[in-house]
Amino acid sequence: MNGWLLTALILAGVIAVIIKRLRGEAVNARELFVPPAVLIAIGVFTLARTEGVTGTDITWTTAGALLGGALGALRGATVQLSTRDGVLWQRYTGRTFLVALLSLLAMAGFGLLAARMGMHEYARPVQLAIGVSFLGEALAIGRRGLASGTPFAPERRKVW
Secondary structure (H helix, E strand, C coil): CCHHHHHHHHHHHHHHHHHHHHHCEECCHHHHHHHHHHHHHHHHHHHHHCCCCCHHHHHHHHHHHHHHHHHHHHHHHCCEEEEECCEEEEECCHHHHHHHHHHHHHHHHHHHHHHHCCCCHHHCCHHHHHHHHHHHHHHHHHHHHHHHCCCCCCCCCCCC
16 A cells, blocks of 8 residues: 555544544443454554664664553543543543643654664654554553543454
8 A cells, every 4th residue: 555545544543533522422342442443453553664764773663662552541641531432432632632742842852862873764654653552542541540440441343
């Protein structure tokens, strides 16, 4: 698939998730964890197919993933959780967007540092970074949701 097309599709998906969560939506475990898992899989696949990836690249990618996951978890801590119709709901707040902005700045700084320290630009798949960040957020929301005792929303449709 064309790199620009894939990027546009991922960007559209991320924007759709943000809009849904800004309005508020029921927390469904599948919808919380599957999108980050798909993005991470695409990022890892892209990285595995990339020629010329060095140990330095892998080290910086791993450190970036850990930082991105931690910043995603921090963002997840700012998401408002509530109960509606007997199930858990989530909604992004102003603090969520502030943390997201600060996270973007931190990751940009990390990327510049990594590049100055020898990491190749082609060894930083955007899908992996976005996926790890959303996974950190999902883990924080999931943990807080379980601790609340409010059940997650049921599946909207059958998978099979």
